[in-house]
Amino acid sequence: VHTLGIDLGGTYARAAVVDPGGRILASAKTALTDRGPEAVVEAIHQAAEGAITSAGSVTIHGCGVGVAGQLGPNGSVIVGPNLGWRNVPFGALLAARLGRKVRVVNDLAAASWGELNAGAGKGVQDLFVVFVGSGVGSSIISAGRFVRGAAGVAGEFGHIKVVPGGRLCGCGERGCLEAYAGGHNLIAQMQEALQGTEPTRLSTLTGNDPHKLTPVVLEEAAEQGDAVARRIYDAAVGHLSLAIANQLTVLNPARLILGGGVLNRTPGMLKRIREGVSAWTNANARAAVSVVVAELGDDSGLIGAGLLATAE
């Protein structure tokens, strides 16, 4: 039984034909030149056709699609920040265009499901997954099941408060973990620092081009001892480490999986988080957990969406 897994990002729609073991038989991607719902659905359709054609003669039984944002009933997207969407009946539009049933899931849930079933979480029943990409998110799996919460919004780890009254977050609240540690906010903090008068290697490393500011540049400057970069970097690492450690103490998972676009590219940050988590997790929970990095890289969401298409 093969399924179609789709990962809808902010710049590309990716599609893959996935087998029940979570292997990708074929994949394709299409750039999003227009972020309007119809254009995005058309791009997904092209990527899907490309993946199915590349896979040769397989029958597709179900389609799952992972989307960043807050989802409503029947696959609707209430808020899709990467695409600027509000209240889009995405599931219905996509099902009509593809001519098949579609299951819409949160992108982090898809990526976590992929890692759980085909990646770093295989064989584990109790899992905490943290992704640090442009945002910060998490999934909790207890006794093999997702902890979904009463309204389906469990795992909003990026929006716990680490500095009450602190930096304004994209969610409209202040002091969220994501406002200090998400990739988008790391870049925003560097841009703000460059407006200031304090000299910083961030200017020389980027030739004063704010578009070249990335979490990788931040790590480089911080490791070179740049004071401005260190403040931003140390705050991000400190808040992330303590918050993750506290969740391990409360949830007592067998495995912590760390992934996402920022952590995949910043080995120094990953190392510091491992140290902080080890220092601050309560002894019993610490003894039970192994800390691993996500194995499927950028494919976790594609694979997870494909596997979720036919799950329970």
Next chain:
Amino acid sequence: VHTLGIDLGGTYARAAVVDPGGRILASAKTALTDRGPEAVVEAIHQAAEGAITSAGSVTIHGCGVGVAGQLGPNGSVIVGPNLGWRNVPFGALLAARLGRKVRVVNDLAAASWGELNAGAGKGVQDLFVVFVGSGVGSSIISAGRFVRGAAGVAGEFGHIKVVPGGRLCGCGERGCLEAYAGGHNLIAQMQEALQGTEPTRLSTLTGNDPHKLTPVVLEEAAEQGDAVARRIYDAAVGHLSLAIANQLTVLNPARLILGGGVLNRTPGMLKRIREGVSAWTNANARAAVSVVVAELGDDSGLIGAGLLATAE
């Protein structure tokens, strides 16, 4: 089908005959004059006989007992701080003395199960329960099931770190929530403050008798504006509120139940925690949760232990 529920505290053993609806038919308690395992088992036996005798002609199908501490396999107690126990084969000793099978559970799990099935959590599937008594603990129920964790130590909310490197906690680690907000530590902080030179109403309110320092006295002094009391009280309330709010954001329960010996007696603290939780919980999770106080008071553990005797 009636069961026997037992709540083993630090000063009393209590026993009750409980019906399947969580009603107490009869109960009895026996003071613990000696905390050695044999003496405690004997006191439980007396309380149990008293409860069964008071209940009249009922047949008992199973016995559950709630104990504070870290439990091992087969009802053993690895660490029982209230009783000074280490590695006591408690379940086996008690089963032999009572002549019946015994299920040993954590006291907070028992209390939470009682509230879930017969108290403030009735009808709810997703629940976060926080008890502030001499210590601080929690239980997580997701889709009607306990989140137990890989090693059965999930819910160790009292030992998350709120001040890294801060006050030494009874668990041997520093900066735990319990070290600032647990009843035992509230009293310890007041005693430490009385050793200092700063004048405080805590001395006049207690006639300089450190044995009269209680969380109720702390609240009274803080509400009268005493600076020493306010520092301790505000730190406890602030750390509790923020930590609870962040768990609500991550877990997205339908109900938060607040209980325990300290919160049951400090209405001001309860009010301030409600305010902090409302201010700091992420909007989606906040919209989904109702905050209630535990309904069963000191009986929640007895009732929960009785109900757990025959549960799954």
